[in-house]
Amino acid sequence: MSFWFWHGLRKGIQTTRYPERAENTPGVSPGRPVNTDFSTDEAAQLAAEICPTDAIVAHGKSTYVNHGKCVHCQLCRYSLRSPMNWEPGYEWSRIPTNQAEAAPLPSAFAKSMHIMVVDAGDCGACLHEVKQLNNPLYNMHRLGLFLTATPRTADVLLVVGPVSENMRGPLLKTWEAMPTSRKVIAVGTCAISGGVFGKSFMCACGVGAVLPVDFEVPGNPPPPLAILHGLLAVAGRKSLKTPTSISEGRL
Amino acid sequence: MPASSSPIAGDGTSALIDLAAALEERFGIEIAKGPANGGFVFTLSLFKPSLLPALCKFMFWEHGCLFGGITAEEQAARWEMHYAFLLPGAGWIDVELSLPIETTSLPSIVAEVHAADWHEREIEDMFGIRFENHPRLGDFILHDQIWREGIEPMRKSFAAGRPPLEHKVDREWQPLLIVGDPGSFAMPVGPVYEGGIGESLHFLLETVGEDVIRAVPRLFYKYRAVEKIAEGRTILDALLLAERFAATSAFAHSLAFCQAVERIGAVEVPRRAAALRVLLAELERMRHHAGAITAICESTALAVSSAQVAIIEENLLRASCVFARHRYLFGLNTPGGLNCEFGLEQCKELLVAVDKAESDLRLLEKRLRFSSSFLDRLEDVGAVTGESARDLNLVGPVGRASAQNCDLRKACPYSGYGRYAFEVPSETEGDGYARLRVLFAEATQSAKLMHQVCAALEEGPVRVSCQVQRAGAALGWTEAPRGAALHWLRVSDEGIVERYRAVTPSFNNWLGFHVAAEDFAFQDFPIILATFGLSATECDR
Numbered sequence: 164m165s166f167w168f169w170h171g172l173r174k175g176i177q178t179t180r181y182p183e184r185a186e187n188t189p190g191v192s193p194g195r196p197v198n199t200d201f202s203t204d205e206a207a208q209l210a211a212e213i214c215p216t217d218a219i220v221a222h223g224k225s226t227y228v229n230h231g232k233c234v235h236c237q238l239c240r241y242s243l244r245s246p247m248n249w250e251p252g253y254e255w256s257r258i259p260t261n262q263a264e265a266a267p268l269p270s271a272f273a274k275s276m277h278i279m280v281v282d283a284g285d286c287g288a289c290l291h292e293v294k295q296l297n298n299p300l301y302n303m304h305r306l307g308l309f310l311t312a313t314p315r316t317a318d319v320l321l322v323v324g325p326v327s328e329n330m331r332g333p334l335l336k337t338w339e340a341m342p343t344s345r346k347v348i349a350v351g352t353c354a355i356s357g358g359v360f361g362k363s364f365m366c367a368c369g370v371g372a373v374l375p376v377d378f379e380v381p382g383n384p385p386p387p388l389a390i391l392h393g394l395l396a397v398a399g400r401k402s403l404k405t406p407t408s409i410s411e412g413r414l
Numbered sequence: 415m416p417a418s419s420s421p422i423a424g425d426g427t428s429a430l431i432d433l434a435a436a437l438e439e440r441f442g443i444e445i446a447k448g449p450a451n452g453g454f455v456f457t458l459s460l461f462k463p464s465l466l467p468a469l470c471k472f473m474f475w476e477h478g479c480l481f482g483g484i485t486a487e488e489q490a491a492r493w494e495m496h497y498a499f500l501l502p503g504a505g506w507i508d509v510e511l512s513l514p515i516e517t518t519s520l521p522s523i524v525a526e527v528h529a530a531d532w533h534e535r536e537i538e539d540m541f542g543i544r545f546e547n548h549p550r551l552g553d554f555i556l557h558d559q560i561w562r563e564g565i566e567p568m569r570k571s572f573a574a575g576r577p578p579l580e581h582k583v584d585r586e587w588q589p590l591l592i593v594g595d596p597g598s599f600a601m602p603v604g605p606v607y608e609g610g611i612g613e614s615l616h617f618l619l620e621t622v623g624e625d626v627i628r629a630v631p632r633l634f635y636k637y638r639a640v641e642k643i644a645e646g647r648t649i650l651d652a653l654l655l656a657e658r659f660a661a662t663s664a665f666a667h668s669l670a671f672c673q674a675v676e677r678i679g680a681v682e683v684p685r686r687a688a689a690l691r692v693l694l695a696e697l698e699r700m701r702h703h704a705g706a707i708t709a710i711c712e713s714t715a716l717a718v719s720s721a722q723v724a725i726i727e728e729n730l731l732r733a734s735c736v737f738a739r740h741r742y743l744f745g746l747n748t749p750g751g752l753n754c755e756f757g758l759e760q761c762k763e764l765l766v767a768v769d770k771a772e773s774d775l776r777l778l779e780k781r782l783r784f785s786s787s788f789l790d791r792l793e794d795v796g797a798v799t800g801e802s803a804r805d806l807n808l809v810g811p812v813g814r815a816s817a818q819n820c821d822l823r824k825a826c827p828y829s830g831y832g833r834y835a836f837e838v839p840s841e842t843e844g845d846g847y848a849r850l851r852v853l854f855a856e857a858t859q860s861a862k863l864m865h866q867v868c869a870a871l872e873e874g875p876v877r878v879s880c881q882v883q884r885a886g887a888a889l890g891w892t893e894a895p896r897g898a899a900l901h902w903l904r905v906s907d908e909g910i911v912e913r914y915r916a917v918t919p920s921f922n923n924w925l926g927f928h929v930a931a932e933d934f935a936f937q938d939f940p941i942i943l944a945t946f947g948l949s950a951t952e953c954d955r
Binding site: 192282285295310324329360363 | 567613
């Protein structure tokens with residue numbers, strides 16, 4: 164059994180250097196569509212029309228993307244004659260449009276933040292990406308971010324999923340059981356806008372319909388580093404700009 | 415029909431015809447459609463509902479058919495019930511039952527086919543059709559403490575888009591206890607547990623001390639009514655739902671959905687697209703199995719192994735992202751083929767990553783085999799006998815660990831799986847260790863399949879136009895990473911979804927989970943749960 168110790172050591176350090184350095188290993192992020200200028204109004208219109216969740220809005224020759232609605236169907240990349248531009252990267256977290264500015268936790272939490280995760284009807288992808296944060300390649304413990312199993316000791320409520328009707332009660336109970344300094348972070352397009360599930364008798368169309376949300380991480384699913392970026396923003400270690408215009412995603 | 419060249423052996427079709435003849439003779443039922451739906455599906459019309467239990471017993475027990483599921487449908491002011499069975503190596507049998515809309519009850523087949531239990535509970539909950547002599551109806555999808563009785567959301571008259579009803583939580587509500595003897599107590603787990611990293615579901619573990627006597631899972635906390643909200647959407651919009659209700663097996667489910675659409679539209683997928691679909695499906699299977707193995711290692715608290723296999727899994731996620739531009743393979747399948755083309759260089763690059771993952775997994779398996787403390791937690795734990803597995807119709811790696819060797823890739827090939835040589839690993843012990851071995855062996859087979867696909871990749875288009883211009887219904891099936899997935903779809907002539915039904919492997923296997931968990935100690939419970947590798951979201955839809 165002692166061989167595990169040696170095998171562990173021999174693997175060496177695999178952990179990313181993010182946030183000290185950018186992580187550029189291929190495949191850490193699928194990227195996302197960005198605001199694109201087309202040569203004609205029609206091309207912009209076509210891009211807006213092909214989007215099944217109305218995440219793309221056309222304005223003259225330009226298109227604007229609301230990432231809180233993008234479900235990463237890639238139709239605007241594969242099915243258009245002139246496709247949308249895509250950007251790499253993962254620093255995607257943002258402030259909900261109803262918030263004036265970022266309100267992170269006080270600085271005392273910066274190096275020790277306990278996170279309570281609630282799955283409110285998630286498809287499994289976002290939850291799986293949150294889980295990846297605990298693997299050695301991301302290892303969020305090194306940053307003082309810890310998962311906790313009880314809401315009483317949690318500082319941050321991380322919610323994934325569009326909030327299914329049967330999970331609304333358990334989600335609210337968890338939130339109520341937390342200390343009032345709590346912050347809520349909605350992870351994934353479904354948690355922000357309901358995603359493909361939308362509003363129905365069984366779905367609340369996002370966490371914002373149930374709880375006050377402080378931070379959002381768009382993506383379907385957001386890759387682990389995007390979630391990490393969001394958590395660092397909650398801890399006040401990454402500053403977020405307030406979107407002011409349509410081109411910055413304020414739609 | 416995708417890749418029509420995937421042949422059904424001649425004797426397979428004759429076995430279907432024999433069975434149909436036997437049914438005709440014994441139950442006087444009529445063959446409504448011969449081998450329709452591309453030669454795979456026989457539709458039989460049954461006129462006397464009272465014959466249903468005997469008929470299902472005859473098919474399931476005497477003819478060795480596997481149970482596929484029950485689909486209820488409100489169609490043209492009548493009830494249409496479909497009882498699907500698979501005759502391995504031959505095809506599907508769809509027993510159709512058309513009833514007047516006033517019908518409120520049907521004979522239950524649970525006493526004959528235990529695997530139908532949850533199907534009947536779901537139909538009772540969502541359509542309001544009662545099943546006579548079913549041992550336990552109610553409180554299934556619509557949880558009794560928040561949903562009042564009399565709501566039938568799957569009826570056409572129920573508007574899906576209406577906002578959530580104002581619920582009154584019934585604080586007096588108590589779950590039904592099965593043991594309930596003096597001295598026994600019930601330990602509730604969930605719906606938020608494991609710090610939320612576990613999916614939302616609830617267990618009621620009844621015990622008189624150390625051992626779990628009864629384990630009753632209560633699911634559907636994550637129910638998003640995918641089948642209901644798909645109705646009235648276009649095929650492409652419904653495909654988004656099929657792909658995203660269970661992301662860890664997204665490709666398999668979107669593939670099953672697309673195959674159903676392609677059958678309705680009578681479109682044949684180009685061979686290149688079919689082959690690439692196999693490649694992507696196997697990539698997903700391998701990544702899923704690496705994740706399932708991670709969960710098993712974590713549950714036994716063998717930290718180094720779980721860290722190492724988690725690295726393998728993350729590397730496969732990254733390889734998927736580099737290859738298909740999405741870590742979970744979203745946005746690739748479309749009716750008629752694939753949305754994008756893959757070059758040979760890309761495929762070679764993928765195979766390098768796959769080979770690395772495969773050899774790492776093999777090394778890991780070897781090390782785990784020599785870790786006695788790890789094996790002690792798995793061997794003889796959570797055992798499901800072959801008889802129970804057959805009785806409960808367990809599918810996928812869980813079923814194959816208990817000697818249920820059915821794999822749709824072999825039993826009813828789709829997307830050209832018949833062209834490749836691969837094995838379906840199976841074990842007979844049915845314990846946690848057997849399930850782990852099956853996962854490892856299947857990952858190896860997946861790598862082997864991916865190599866064969868790339869070696870024999872033909873030139874050609876990856877997509878043909880697939881416009882559905884006539885109304886119709888069809889079944890699509892795949893062997894998803896967790897087992898057989900069935901997607902049944904009915905569309906109108908305008909290409910609008912009228913009924914969508916997804917029977918998922920997790921839905922099947924959750925029913926059998928209690929068999930494995932009962933009579934084991936509490937500390938074994940998380941391990942048994944991990945070796946079953948079930949997904950709540952795939953079950954809940």
